[in-house]
Amino acid sequence: MKTIEVSGLGKSHQGFEAVKGISFEVAQGEIFALLGRNGAGKTTTIEVLAGFQRADKGSVRVLGLDPVADRAAVRQRVGIMLQEAGFFPDLTVAQTVDTWRDFTAAPRPRDEALELAGLTAKSGTRVRQLSGGEKRRLDLALALLGRPEVLFLDEPTTGMDPEARARTWAVIRDLAGQGTTILLTTHYLDEAQRLASTMAIMDAGTIVASGGMAETLAAQSGRVTFRLPAHVDPADLPLPVTVDGDQAICQAQDPDLAAQTLLTWAAGRGLRLAGLEVRPATLEDLFLGSVR
Numbered sequence: 001m002k003t004i005e006v007s008g009l010g011k012s013h014q015g016f017e018a019v020k021g022i023s024f025e026v027a028q029g030e031i032f033a034l035l036g037r038n039g040a041g042k043t044t045t046i047e048v049l050a051g052f053q054r055a056d057k058g059s060v061r062v063l064g065l066d067p068v069a070d071r072a073a074v075r076q077r078v079g080i081m082l083q084e085a086g087f088f089p090d091l092t093v094a095q096t097v098d099t100w101r102d103f104t105a106a107p108r109p110r111d112e113a114l115e116l117a118g119l120t121a122k123s124g125t126r127v128r129q130l131s132g133g134e135k136r137r138l139d140l141a142l143a144l145l146g147r148p149e150v151l152f153l154d155e156p157t158t159g160m161d162p163e164a165r166a167r168t169w170a171v172i173r174d175l176a177g178q179g180t181t182i183l184l185t186t187h188y189l190d191e192a193q194r195l196a197s198t199m200a201i202m203d204a205g206t207i208v209a210s211g212g213m214a215e216t217l218a219a220q221s222g223r224v225t226f227r228l229p230a231h232v233d234p235a236d237l238p239l240p241v242t243v244d245g246d247q248a249i250c251q252a253q254d255p256d257l258a259a260q261t262l263l264t265w266a267a268g269r270g271l272r273l274a275g276l277e278v279r280p281a282t283l284e285d286l287f288l289g290s291v292r
C-alpha cells in the first residue's frame, strides 16, 4: 500500500471541472511536488486528500483510509498547511500554539514546534504583528504539532525570506528522513527540484508530466549556449543550433558531450566559443515545455 493513492480523481466546483481524472501515488517518506500554474487544480486536489471536499469521481486514500468517511482517524495522523490560515489576530504566537495543542492528540511541546518553525524569538508577538513569511512559519508549526505521518503543504514557503526558506527545506527533509510522507505544492521550481524526489505537473485539471524527479529530468535535453564566432555560418557547426541574436543554443540529450564536440570543432579551426555554458535540463524547462 502506498501512503497516498489517487485514482481517477475528478472534482468540479459549481459545474467547473477543476480536476479531471488524475492518478498518482506517493510512497512513505517520499517528498512529492504537485506543480502547475495558478488554477491548475493543485489546492482542490489537496483539499480532497485532506477530506475538506468530497471527490466527484475516482477515489483517494491516505494511509489506506478514506479522508471523508474516516475523517477523524485521518485528521489525527495528517498535518495540513493550506494557503490561507485562520488565526486569531490578537493571540500571541505562543497562545496560538497552545490553543492548537488543546485540540491535538499527543502534541509536540510548544517550544519544540516553535523551534522547528524558527519562531522561538516571536513567541510573545501578536499574530497580527507577524510578517507574511512569519505567518507561514506559524502555519508550519501548527501543521507539525501532532507529529503527523503525512504532511500536505500548500505553497509552504511563499513570502519567506531566503534563510527561512532554507530552514523550512531542512525541516521538510528531516521529516521525510524520519518517514513522514510529504505532498507539497510550490510555484518555486528550484524549491521543487531540490526537495522532491517525485513530482507531477498539472495543467487545467490534468497531469501533463510526472515521475521521479532525477529520472524525468535526465530524460530531458539540456543545452549548450555560446556566442557564435564572427563569420561562422551556424550550418557549418557540427551540431544543429538555434540562433538568438549572437547566441547559439544547442539542445542536447548529453550536453557535456555536445560541448566537447563543439569545442573540438572550434579548436580545429582556431576559433573560440566565448561565454560557453553547459546546463542540464531544469524543472523549469520541463514545466514550461509541459504547460500550454
Ligand SMILES: Nc1ncnc2c1ncn2[C@@H]1O[C@H](COP(=O)(O)OP(=O)(O)OP(=O)(O)O)[C@@H](O)[C@H]1O
Pocket (backbone or CB within 6 Å): 013, 014, 016, 018, 036, 037, 038, 039, 040, 041, 042, 043, 044, 045
Ligand atoms: N470553491 C470554488 N468555487 C468555484 N471555483 C473554484 C472553487 N475552488 C477552486 N475553483 C476553481 O478551480 C480551479 C482550480 O483551483 P485550485 O485552487 O485547485 O488551483 P491551484 O492549482 O491550487 O491554483 P494556485 O496555484 O493559484 O493556488 C480554478 O479555476 C479555481 O478558480
